[in-house]
Amino acid sequence: xxxxxKLLLSYAAMLIIPLVITFFTxxxxxxxxxxxxxxxxxxxxxxAHRMFEDQHVEGILKEMKRSVEKNPSLLYDSSYLAxxxxxxxxxxxxxxxxxxxxxxxxxPSLQQTDILEHLPAYEGSGHVERDxxxxxxxxxxxxxxFDFRFADQTPGSVIVVTNVxxxxxxAQKFFPILFITSIxxxxxxxxxxTYFVSRxxxxxxxxxxNAMKRIEAGDxxxxxxxxxxxxxxxxxxxxxxxxxxxQHSIQTQLQYxxxxxxxxxxxxxxxxxxxxAIRGYIDGLGDGIADTPVKRKKYIDIISSKAEEMxxxxxxxxxYSKLDLNRLPFQFExxxxxxxxxxxxxxxxxxxxxxxxYYSSNIELEPETYVLIDRDKLKRVFANIMDNGxxxxxxxxxxxxxxxxxxxxxxxxxxxxxxxxxxxSALPYVFERxxxxxxxxxxxxxxxxxxxxxxKQIMDGHEGTIQAESMMGESTCITMTLxxxxxxxxxxx
Numbered sequence: 001x002x003x004x005x006k007l008l009l010s011y012a013a014m015l016i017i018p019l020v021i022t023f024f025t026x027x028x029x030x031x032x033x034x035x036x037x038x039x040x041x042x043x044x045x046x047x048a049h050r051m052f053e054d055q056h057v058e059g060i061l062k063e064m065k066r067s068v069e070k071n072p073s074l075l076y077d078s079s080y081l082a083x084x085x086x087x088x089x090x091x092x093x094x095x096x097x098x099x100x101x102x103x104x105x106x107x108p109s110l111q112q113t114d115i116l117e118h119l120p121a122y123e124g125s126g127h128v129e130r131d132x133x134x135x136x137x138x139x140x141x142x143x144x145x146f147d148f149r150f151a152d153q154t155p156g157s158v159i160v161v162t163n164v165x166x167x168x169x170x171a172q173k174f175f176p177i178l179f180i181t182s183i184x185x186x187x188x189x190x191x192x193x194t195y196f197v198s199r200x201x202x203x204x205x206x207x208x209x210n211a212m213k214r215i216e217a218g219d220x221x222x223x224x225x226x227x228x229x230x231x232x233x234x235x236x237x238x239x240x241x242x243x244x245x246x247q248h249s250i251q252t253q254l255q256y257x258x259x260x261x262x263x264x265x266x267x268x269x270x271x272x273x274x275x276x277a278i279r280g281y282i283d284g285l286g287d288g289i290a291d292t293p294v295k296r297k298k299y300i301d302i303i304s305s306k307a308e309e310m311x312x313x314x315x316x317x318x319x320y321s322k323l324d325l326n327r328l329p330f331q332f333e334x335x336x337x338x339x340x341x342x343x344x345x346x347x348x349x350x351x352x353x354x355x356x357x358y359y360s361s362n363i364e365l366e367p368e369t370y371v372l373i374d375r376d377k378l379k380r381v382f383a384n385i386m387d388n389g390x391x392x393x394x395x396x397x398x399x400x401x402x403x404x405x406x407x408x409x410x411x412x413x414x415x416x417x418x419x420x421x422x423x424x425s426a427l428p429y430v431f432e433r434x435x436x437x438x439x440x441x442x443x444x445x446x447x448x449x450x451x452x453x454x455x456k457q458i459m460d461g462h463e464g465t466i467q468a469e470s471m472m473g474e475s476t477c478i479t480m481t482l483x484x485x486x487x488x489x490x491x492x493x
Contacts, residue, residue, distance in 0.1 A: 093161060415480075
């Protein structure tokens with residue numbers, strides 16, 4: 001409800017409510033002075049205090065009393081009691097059967113009320129009695145009951161609970177209070193309506209003001225709940241969206257800062273390792289430890305290898321950084337992926353055979369299966385996967401298998417090796433930068449820790465996916481997906 005409608009309704013209520021209350025007060029006073037209220041009081045009052053004279057209820061009670069006297073076991077018959085209960089409900093009454101202090105039957109409508117805790121005590125009178133009207137919770141209740149004994153001489157009671165008309169009872173007992181209340185409402189209507197309407201506007205604005213102060217103080221760990229559907233409620237929703245976006249932005253910035261610190265730490269560690277080795281071998285050369293041409297050549301070869309390792313790490317870092325910042329452009333083109341993967345498979349077979357690896361492939365793609373790719377970067381993906389698999393090969397007979405096939409609107413490529421596998425706890429992290437399943441950070445087995453992270457970045461740039469599955473001691477399978485296209489080379493995308 002808009003604020004404009006709220007104000008219009010409040011102004012109307014300021015006029016209508018006092019008039020309505022004044023009218024009803026005048027009617028009540030007229031009825032009192034003319035004596036017509038007495039007739040109403042006799043009609044409803046008699047119904048409240050002599051409700052058991054109603055023929056229908058009286059008949060049910062008498063029938064139950066006669067039946068119980070002849071055969072108390074009838075009160076164990078649930079169908080019999082249910083039928084009586086249905087008849088009593090027509091007169092707004094409910095049935096309760098009590099054996100000693102235990103309720104053996106009660107109307108379903110009484111299960112969630114406090115009435116069962118206020119039942120009349122067993123008196124053993126043997127005849128029907130009715131009690132005064134009393135309040136139980138928010139209801140006005142009258143009890144009718146008779147006591148008897150079961151076949152085992154256990155005391156029992158049949159109790160009928162009747163709801164008394166609360167309006168009539170209130171009018172009978174509290175008419176002076178009603179009149180005074182009407183006068184008070186008549187006086188305070190305008191004040192109260194003005195207060196509540198203004199509060200419905202001022203309180204949400206005050207909450208927004210406090211929320212702004214918390215944001216100004218740097219506190220974003222709270223929530224602004226809209227309290228209405230008016231213009232202020234819409235403002236609260238917009239404010240909450242702004243707070244969430246601001247909080248997310250700050251959290252992202254903090255995460256970037258944390259990642260930057262971690263990146264610097266990892267770079268420092270990975271560069272320091274070969275650099276320390278280089279310094280050690282240079283010191284060895286300077287101190288004359290390498291006192292033969294063979295030793296000197298060995299030292300120089302090691303220094304060259306470590307320098308090359310540092311150069312490779314710097315190249316990897318530079319590439320990952322450009323991919324992470326989206327500063328490395330992709331040269332996309334639509335290609336026949338069947339032809340592309342065949343050519344790539346032949347290159348892999350040639351390169352891996354020289355390293356003593358048995359390579360096999362299963363290309364299940366149809367010709368003219370078109371995919372939008374950057375050829376060079378996708379080849380880098382396969383090169384990184386192969387390098388990573390070879391580093392963890394621990395079998396005498398090394399095997400790598402490539403499979404490519406269609407899956408709905410995607411092309412799927414699986415690269416499976418027979419290496420040592422990856423721990424299940426490490427699988428979710430293998431595509432994170434600088435992550436190595438081997439915590440020793442051995443560059444000969446773990447590499448730079450950026451290979452699979454670069455692979456993940458390239459696949460993301462292709463709007464594809466990559467994931468790893470592994471069985472410890474047996475194999476690791478890298479699965480990649482790329483979306484298919486319906487265009488040929490040179491066609492519009």
